[in-house]
Structure formats: structure tokens, C-alpha cells
Amino acid sequence: MPATFQVSPLFRETLASKTQSNTALRDKVEQFIRIKTQDPTQQFGSSDKPFKSGGIFSNAVPKIRHAHLTHDLSMVYTVSGGDNPVIRLYGIFSHDDMGTGQPQNLNRQRGVASQFAGQTFGTGEMPTAPAAKTAKPVARTAGAKPDFTPRTKPVTPTGSNPFVEAVKSADQEWQQRGLLDRMTQAATRNDQLAVINSEIQYLQTIAKRNQLYPNQQRYAQKLIQIYNSLTGSKK
Amino acid sequence: MKITEVQKPSDRTLFESIDRENNTGFLSEDLVRIVREHEAARWSQPMTADELLESLLAGK
Numbered sequence: 001m002p003a004t005f006q007v008s009p010l011f012r013e014t015l016a017s018k019t020q021s022n023t024a025l026r027d028k029v030e031q032f033i034r035i036k037t038q039d040p041t042q043q044f045g046s047s048d049k050p051f052k053s054g055g056i057f058s059n060a061v062p063k064i065r066h067a068h069l070t071h072d073l074s075m076v077y078t079v080s081g082g083d084n085p086v087i088r089l090y091g092i093f094s095h096d097d098m099g100t101g102q103p104q105n106l107n108r109q110r111g112v113a114s115q116f117a118g119q120t121f122g123t124g125e126m127p128t129a130p131a132a133k134t135a136k137p138v139a140r141t142a143g144a145k146p147d148f149t150p151r152t153k154p155v156t157p158t159g160s161n162p163f164v165e166a167v168k169s170a171d172q173e174w175q176q177r178g179l180l181d182r183m184t185q186a187a188t189r190n191d192q193l194a195v196i197n198s199e200i201q202y203l204q205t206i207a208k209r210n211q212l213y214p215n216q217q218r219y220a221q222k223l224i225q226i227y228n229s230l231t232g233s234k235k
Numbered sequence: 236m237k238i239t240e241v242q243k244p245s246d247r248t249l250f251e252s253i254d255r256e257n258n259t260g261f262l263s264e265d266l267v268r269i270v271r272e273h274e275a276a277r278w279s280q281p282m283t284a285d286e287l288l289e290s291l292l293a294g295k
Contacts (some may be wrong), residue, residue: 002283002284003284004281004282004283005281005282005283005284005287006278006279006280006281006282007278007279007282007287008272008275008277008278008279009272009277010268010269010272012291015291029291030288033284033287033288034284036284037283037284051259052258052259055253055256055259056252056253056256057253057257057259057266057269057270060270060273061269061270061273064269066261074261076261076269086281088278090269090272090273091265091268091269091272093261093262093265093269094261094262094265095260095261096260096261
């Protein structure tokens, strides 16, 4: 017997907000509904799975599952009913496999560090990777006076501050990324966290396509250490 | 203090509890919203796939 569906106001709300800027998502939602109505137990892609059991969340909402509709959006739903299956759609939410979308999510990021550490690596030249942006020389028009206005020079971290040393050490692993410069330019702790997060996400993108090289692995591990240092985590 | 106040944690308490162990890849804020939606149980009538898709198209 085909499954029936129940939806919540939260589902309609999230569907409307997510499809506003992503019309292709509607097709994915339709595919999900078509597949699940025929066989609710059939996986919608390899990422269709229950939340880990034992946590506060999965205890509060038993049998809750999620399935990727796109690489960063997932349908959250439950299946119940046995012979007359009912699928309840809770909503569509951002889902980040790595957990870097939320600075508090340290456990997830430590897991990623372990994942990096467990990979095998090729040898040879560095993979092609976009280098960190560098300032282009400013073209001067003929006759224009040079600008002698004093510029504020970024303060390069000096001394034996462990945090600074950790940033320098990570920077040494992959200097083309310009981590030290970017961390020096970051005015606040949140800015620094944003830099670290963006670098981790960039590594994740690479790791999905290619194996990470040894220096990239070390860079990832050091980024995690810096992140933990910034957030005050003990590990 | 009313019994219901004891039984149902505030959004902030629930957020902190979930956030402490959240390694799901979802935002803790969203997980709180899902829990609250589950508790509210404001479900639509059961619909077939065609009925659901029709209602979504109609924006109902």
C-alpha cells in the first residue's frame, strides 16, 4: 500500500524559504515524495539514514531520519505505521556533513580531523588549488600623483605566544593559503574563527574530490588545534 | 511552579542540552525547532503523494 504523507507548518515554512532561491529543490522534493510513497524503506540516496540513537534529540523525536536533497540541504522526516505507512515531513534544513557551519560543533570537527588523519596520501606535486588572493598592483594613470598617505601596516604576530606559533606552524604547511596574513588581518576572534572555518571547509571540498596530500593533512590538523584554542576547548 | 513548567524545558535549556552533544551536522537551533514541532503535533490530514504535491503547488 502506498504511503501517505503528513506535513507540519514547519515543513511548509522551510520548503517555502529554501525553494525561494533554489527552484531545483522543488524537483528533488517531488522525487523524494514519489520514491517514498512507493516504498518508504527505500533509501533516497546513500545519505538517507536515522539520526544517531541515544542523543537528546533522537530520544525526543523517535525514529527521526534525514536524507540529503542537495549537498547541503536535507529532508527531516519519520516513517511509521507498518502496513499503512505514514511519512511525516518535519522540514528541510541545512545540513553540513562536517559540522563547520556551527562553531560550537567541536565533536564533529574533531571527527573530521581524525578522518583526515586516517587517509592515505599520494606523493608528488601539490594538487592545483586556488592560491590565497594577493593584492594586485594598482594601475596608475599618467600624470596621477602618487598617494603618500600613510597606510596602517598589519601587525605581524611576534613573540612566543603559543597561539601565534600555532598559526605560524599551520601557515608553514601550506603557505599559498596565506593563513598567517589572513589571521593577522582578522580584527576579532569571530573573524579569526571565520578564517579557520573557511579553510576547513575548503579542505573538505578538496577531500571530496581528491586524496589530501600530507601537508594538507597536517594543515587540517593544525587548523583544528587553532580552532580549539580559539574556542577554549581542552582537546 | 506549575508541573508543566517542570516537564517542559525552556527553549534555551533545550537548546543548550542539544547543542552540548550536537554532532549531527544540523544546526542546534533547527533541532530545537523540530523537537518543538514534534511536541506541537500540528500535522495535516494524511495525503497521498499526488494530493501532497498538488497542495504544495497550490501553496496550501
